[in-house]
Amino acid sequence: MRQSLYSKLVLVMLVLILSLMLVVGVFLVKSVEDFFTQQFYEQMQTVFDDPALAADLRSAARGDDAPERMSEILSAYYGQLGIDSGTRNFYILSSGGEYLAGSESSDSVSGLITPNVLSAMNGHNGYMSDSSSSYMDVALPVDEGDGYIVWVLDNKQVSQQLGNNLVNIILAALGVGLFISVILSMVLARALVTPISQLTRAARRVAVGDFDHKPESSARDEIGTLTRTFNEMASQLESTLDTLKKSEAMRREFVANVSHELRTPITSIRSYAETLSDSMGSIPPETERDFLGVIVTESDRMTKIVQDLLTLSRFDAESIEFKFEEFSFEKSVRDVYNAMLLEAQRHHHDFVLNIKSDPGMIRGDRARIEQVIVNFVSNAIKYTSDGGRIQMTAGREGDVVWVSVRDNGIGIPKEDIDHVFERFYRVDKARSRESGGTGLGLSIASEIVSRHNGKISLQSRLGKGTTITMALPVGGAANG
16 A cells, blocks of 8 residues: 555645646746847837937938948947847848848848738838747838838747757756655655554553553644544543443443554544545545545544543543623523524424523523533434424522423433443444533533533433433532
8 A cells, every 4th residue: 555655645746746846847948038038129119219210211211322321320239239140130221121231131032022011011010929939030120212111020049959959957956856755745645644553552552541652643643633632642542541440341342442443533534635645646636535524524533532521520620611601591501402403404403492480690601501502412313213303491480490492303212321321332323423422521521510510301202212411409519
């Protein structure tokens, strides 16, 4: 697999380098051509806009031997015009376009009539440029005497030579780039595969209760974050197990559950990452996005497991802080209802809220109580087939406020009802994992309600539905 990954990355880097060099080469050559073309026409414009030169040419055109005299005048501007017999020359033409005089003989331009010359023959200045042509030229009419045309022609030899030199430089750079791409592909392959392999080995060690070997990663990307999250989870798990000092049987069961929960997303991430690596460039973009979506989803699920585990460990260590304050219980219930309404509608559920009596104000940690209610509603949505009915009901009886969530979903078997608040316990394991559950939500809810001196009761019938109720004292916890 690794050799295959190396070859894929090498191929990708080669294609990238070749594509980059091609684009850069075309861009540079085109830029050079455009630069020389712009410089040529700006230079010609500057010279021929000189009033003194224009007056001298008109004066010479009115006299005898006009072409020779005009040629002598232009010879004085060799430097300003950039005249070079090998690449750029000027010519004096008749009004009909025939050669009369110039900086070189008529052999090289015999029969050549350019669009600019035609424009000058019609009495207009010819400054048109054509990047596709093999030359640059300017033709200006001199409407004196018999009528003449001053024509400057450049064969683009200088820009072509520079373009060829640039191509040679790019080819040399391409060779260096290909060598570098091979080295980079090996580095990238190792950077991609090694952390995933380390995570897999670490998950296997956690599965057998070995927490001493943790993968190391200083990367700041998603894999680095996943590695550090895994290490944090493993460390916290080990500390939790040591602190609780539970029986050997419970410890092994707990480790096995955690390992299984972590190995599932890691295995999915590895599988999809290897598929992307082995099929790089050969699978449709839509499929790539689907695979990346699975990787992100599994990473999020692993993060959720870690967060829930940390929350439970803080409960066990009694280090979690609660913010007790007075708040409206009815408003919290309504806020949760409004927050979950869209999700319920997405599953076409009939989701209703019924406030039987005004619960009034209570004392407690508002955010955590709302977290419990959200968990109740979320479970009802998950475990009720689309198009079901979910009802939230809240009220007050004496010094106790309560809220219940009732659904007509799949229900819970009688033998499982006493276990649903245990950590990692799932009634329908396949459906729970598919919907993103961690098996820890009700355990956390139970801890929160317990810290408020409240109670959770659950009634359920398989195939008929479930009703779960939270009851809280209005005054909150005695020490809150």
